[in-house]
Amino acid sequence: MLDPVPLRGLGGGGEPERLESLLNRVARGDEEAFSKLYDRISAAVFGMARRVVRDPARAEEVAQEVFLQVWQGANRFDAERGSAKTWILTLAHRRAVDAVRHDQASTDREQRLDWSGGPDYDSVQEEVGTRLEHEQVRRCLQNLTDLQREAITLAYFGGYTYVEVSSLLEANTATVKTRMRDGLIRLRDCLGVIR
Amino acid sequence: MTADLHTLGGAYALDALTPDEHEQFKQHLATCASCRAELVELQATAARLSDVTWSAPPASLKRRLMDAVSRSSQERPVNVRLARGPWQRRAPMLLAAAAVLVVIASLGTSLVERHRISDLETQQSALAEVLTADDKTMLVRRLDDGGSVTMFVSASLDQAVMAMDELPPLDDKHSYQIWRIQRGGPVSEVVISRDQSTGAVTRLVDDVGDTEALAITVEPAGGSPQPTTEPIVTIAIT
Numbered sequence: 001m002l003d004p005v006p007l008r009g010l011g012g013g014g015e016p017e018r019l020e021s022l023l024n025r026v027a028r029g030d031e032e033a034f035s036k037l038y039d040r041i042s043a044a045v046f047g048m049a050r051r052v053v054r055d056p057a058r059a060e061e062v063a064q065e066v067f068l069q070v071w072q073g074a075n076r077f078d079a080e081r082g083s084a085k086t087w088i089l090t091l092a093h094r095r096a097v098d099a100v101r102h103d104q105a106s107t108d109r110e111q112r113l114d115w116s117g118g119p120d121y122d123s124v125q126e127e128v129g130t131r132l133e134h135e136q137v138r139r140c141l142q143n144l145t146d147l148q149r150e151a152i153t154l155a156y157f158g159g160y161t162y163v164e165v166s167s168l169l170e171a172n173t174a175t176v177k178t179r180m181r182d183g184l185i186r187l188r189d190c191l192g193v194i195r
Numbered sequence: 196m197t198a199d200l201h202t203l204g205g206a207y208a209l210d211a212l213t214p215d216e217h218e219q220f221k222q223h224l225a226t227c228a229s230c231r232a233e234l235v236e237l238q239a240t241a242a243r244l245s246d247v248t249w250s251a252p253p254a255s256l257k258r259r260l261m262d263a264v265s266r267s268s269q270e271r272p273v274n275v276r277l278a279r280g281p282w283q284r285r286a287p288m289l290l291a292a293a294a295v296l297v298v299i300a301s302l303g304t305s306l307v308e309r310h311r312i313s314d315l316e317t318q319q320s321a322l323a324e325v326l327t328a329d330d331k332t333m334l335v336r337r338l339d340d341g342g343s344v345t346m347f348v349s350a351s352l353d354q355a356v357m358a359m360d361e362l363p364p365l366d367d368k369h370s371y372q373i374w375r376i377q378r379g380g381p382v383s384e385v386v387i388s389r390d391q392s393t394g395a396v397t398r399l400v401d402d403v404g405d406t407e408a409l410a411i412t413v414e415p416a417g418g419s420p421q422p423t424t425e426p427i428v429t430i431a432i433t
Contacts, residue, residue, distance in 0.1 A: 031264055038257055047250035060256050067260050071267070082235050082242075089242035097210040133246040155211035156244045162206045163213060181205025181237070188240040 016040070019084035020077075027074035034071055041085060042067070045092045052096035052159045053103070062099050066092040093156070100159040140190035148183030151176050204230055208237035214364065218341075322399050325349045325356045336428045338362070344411065346430045348403060355403045355432065359387075359396045365413065372418045373398065376408040376429070384409070386418030403432050 019040060025033035045066055050059035069091055077087050141149055147169065154165045162180060166173045200223045206212050207220050224231055325331060328349035337343045342362040348355040362371060370388065374381040387396055400409065410426035 031261065034264055035257075035261060038260065042257070043249045043251045044245045046252035046256070047248040048245040050250055051248045060252060063252055064256060064260060068263065068267075071260075071264050082239050086239045086242040089245050090238050093241070093245075094210055133243070134249070137243055137246045152209065152244075155206065155209035156241060157248070160211065161213055162209075162211045165211065177206050178202055179205075180209055180211065181202055184205045184208060184237045184240050187243075188236050191240060191243055193236055193239045193243065 019088075020079060023070075023074050023077050023084045023087075026071060027077070037070070038067060041088055044085070044089060048089065048092060048157075049096040049099075051157045052093070053100045058099060058103070059096075062092070062096050066095055069095075097159045136191060140187050143190050144183050144186055145179070147171060147175075148179045148186065151179045152183045152187070155180060201227070201230060204234050204237055208234060208241045321352075321354065322356055322397065325352055325354050325399070328352055334430050336430055338427055340427070344428050344430065346409065346432075348432055350404075353402055353404050355400045355409065357398045357400060357409060357430075359398075359411070362396075368416050369413050370416050370418055372412055372414045372422070373400075374410045374412065374422055374426070375400070375403075375406045376410055377406055381410065381422050383418060383420070386414070406432055408432060 017036065019037065022033045022037040022040070026037055042063065046059055046063045049062040049066075050056055053059050053062060066088070070088055077084060081087070082090075141153070144152070150169055151162070151165050151171075154160050154168060155162065158165075160168065162177045163173055165180075166176045169176065171179075200220060203212060203216060203220045203223075207217065212220060224234065325347050328351060330351050331347050331349045333345065333347050335343060335345045340363045343360050344362075345358045345360070346355055347358075357373065359371075365371065370386050372386045373384040375384050384400060385398060400406075403409075408429050408431040410422075410429040412422045412424045412426050414423060
């Protein structure tokens with residue numbers, strides 16, 4: 001028999017502590033909570049950063065800065081503006097994109113044009129425990145139009161601005177920016193994202 | 196124009212706007228409640244994309260972080276004796292910027308180029324000392340064209356920390372330059388290089404005892420021996 005009332009956060013079994021609750025403890029200087037938070041979300045942060053910046057060592061630097069920022073600024077997390085995961089991944093994506101734009105001002109960037117062939121997220125090694133989420137995101141990405149999907153994945157995983165995406169996809173900028181928005185909206189509805 | 200801005204939400208959530216448009220949209224968000232509500236959902240959606248790229252980082256990263264975390268303090272409410280003002284919301288962020296700088300300097304690797312590390316290491320303890328000094332005072336100036344400058348001064352330490360946050364970006368023909376205003380006239384303190392001038396820049400200034408004020412001007416790239424333009428901000432050291 002399962003315990004009908006799991007005692008969360010009281011040390012007994014039950015569900016794992018919510019990220020939001022861990023983040024609140026981190027804001028009070030709880031290193032153990034930081035350690036748990038890290039274990040739960042570092043693969044998402046590092047994996048995304050590695051995809052965007054390409055170089056694993058650089059991705060590690062990005063992840064390191066993100067987690068320091070989380071430690072330092074956990075009290076700025078505002079649950080009204082989204083989940084803890086969204087907050088951390090938004091910080092992380094911004095940093096990864098800043099890093100790649102800073103690093104790849106010129107030549108390297110040209111070498112990454114192979115992205116125009118479409119996202120190769122199939123080849124990414126996935127870790128245990130994310131298969132369901134992974135499958136859901138993949139399936140929902142397939143529901144988008146080609147232009148929506150390519151615009152979104154080039155921007156998110158490639159770190160390209162919508163202007164660059166336009167030239168990669170040979171589409172006009174107004175269209176690309178609109179497709180990014182309506183593509184994300186369709187993705188949101190498919191994933192059932194509430195916030 | 197507004198309708199046009201409204202459609203930028205998707206690109207914003209994907210960090211795919213140009214820097215100018217990014218700022219523009221951020222300002223637009225302040226006045227557009229429906230855009231904010233939509234953005235919450237679009238950012239949550241974008242964050243889900245990271246589900247397909249999961250990859251565990253090397254164990255050494257966690258060791259470094261736990262080590263850094265055990266040695267670093269977090270943001271605390273700012274202890275100032277000045278009257279309440281609009282700068283108060285800004286203060287924790289500036290302190291955070293300074294604190295992050297301190298932590299970064301104490302780590303083995305960071306985004307900062309290696310040659311800057313030793314510089315930062317010598318600054319870090321002094322910086323932290325000023326920010327935590329009992330007699331520090333804090334002054335904040337918002338600039339007309341955006342961004343703000345915060346100065347912490349400790350008379351007992353004879354030092355000041357100048358934190359520049361989101362100064363308007365300059366083209367590559369211009370640099371920001373910090374000046375000490377002394378009895379003999381302005382003396383150059385430092386020229387802020389282009390790659391430093393985005394985001395938050397923190398500068399420790401020594402020997403402020405006989406300095407009347409610190410000022411920032413926009414100069415031709417590389418700086419000038421004497422200021423050639425009116426300061427965009429002047430902060431008196433009392």
